[in-house]
Amino acid sequence: MVSSATDPDEIAAIYDELIDTYEAEWEKQGHRSLHLEYYDEEHEEPGPAAINTMRQLAERADISNTDRVLNIGCGVGEDSVWNARAYGATVIGINISEQQLELARENAAGHGVDDRTEFRYDDFHTLETIADNSIDVVWGLEAVSHAHNRETVLKQCKRVLVPGGRVVLSDLFFHESADMTTYQEDIDRINDGLGLSLGAIDSFRETLEAVGFTSINTSDETEPIRPSLDRRHKFARIAHPVGRVLSFANVFSDTQLGVFKGNSLIRKLVEKGVLGYYFVTAELSDD
Ligand SMILES: C[S@@+](CC[C@H](N)C(=O)[O-])C[C@H]1O[C@@H](n2cnc3c(N)ncnc32)[C@H](O)[C@@H]1O
Secondary structure, three states: OOOOOOOHHHHHHHHHHOHHHHHHHHHHHOOOOOOOOOOEOOEOOHHHHHHHHHHHHHHHHOOOOOOEEEEEOOOOOHHHHHHHHHHOOEEEEEEOOHHHHHHHHHHHHHOOOOOOEEEEEOOOOOOOOOOOOOEEEEEEEOOHHHOOOHHHHHHHHHHHEEEEEEEEEEEEEEOOOOOOHHHHHHHHHHHHHHOOOOOEHHHHHHHHHHHOOEEEEEEEOHHHHHHHHHHHHHHHHHHHHHHHHOHHHOOOOHHHHHHHHHHHHHHHHHHOOOEEEEEEEEEOOOO
16 A cells, blocks of 8 residues: 655645755755756756756647646746746646745746746645636646646646647656566655655556547656756765764754655666656647
8 A cells, every 4th residue: 555645735844844955955056946857968967957857848848928837736936937938938836835836926026927927826636726728738847746646637637728738747657567566665655755646657648548638648758867866866865864863963854854765765766667757748639
């Protein structure tokens, strides 16, 4: 049985508690994203590689200045701001953390795109603040791995999309036919530590089909994000044992230690060929 944090408040609390760690990282890298970096010959440093992840995804979605984009799980606004600045899209970002939403609004204002971006408290399982048939592209950069029910999320995406609307997302998924049972303990620790509910790419594809999406494309992009996992693991390899040994001094909280450990175990399962990173695109038919 897979255990995971499924309560939105619990998931938000994990992010909120790590905000100082992220702030330090953002300061160093010159961007404010919460996603893995996509490395290639032209993007060999963490900052540019993080921007490259957004570019790679946006190109697959063919984002343009006429698109109304819904960013499910918008972090502190980096990918919403990117789509507004780089492509002129209009973006609504939703999140279950008020702290992240506030930072997202500041981020958008700082980049002069607060007229084209809006950030709302909403859960992607319900999308209560989003009207039917009002969105051209649903964008999810490392968000659906937090979903405890991906079918419910996709049904909501279908409801808010216009006919011909697109879904574009990237995330960690178990590879098709991966041996999950051998690694169940690791999977439980990842899910618990990071507030995830990881699922398999083949079952996600089946769910997209069952909900009514067509032109479904899934591409395995594990190689370009591998250095990103190595980088997180390098930090965790030092921080996790130091934090545990010095637990009496509260250098890191249990939540922080859970995140560090989870990141190391993600890398382990990627190395074992169990977990991978996928880009997924799909469409609704025009009628
Ligand atoms: C890995 S972060 C990615 C953030 C952002 N897309 C980026 O690339 O920087 C995942 C985000 O999903 C949000 N999230 C998790 N569960 C959610 C839910 N049920 N509804 C809306 N957002 C959620 C988290 O708070 C977090 O901002």
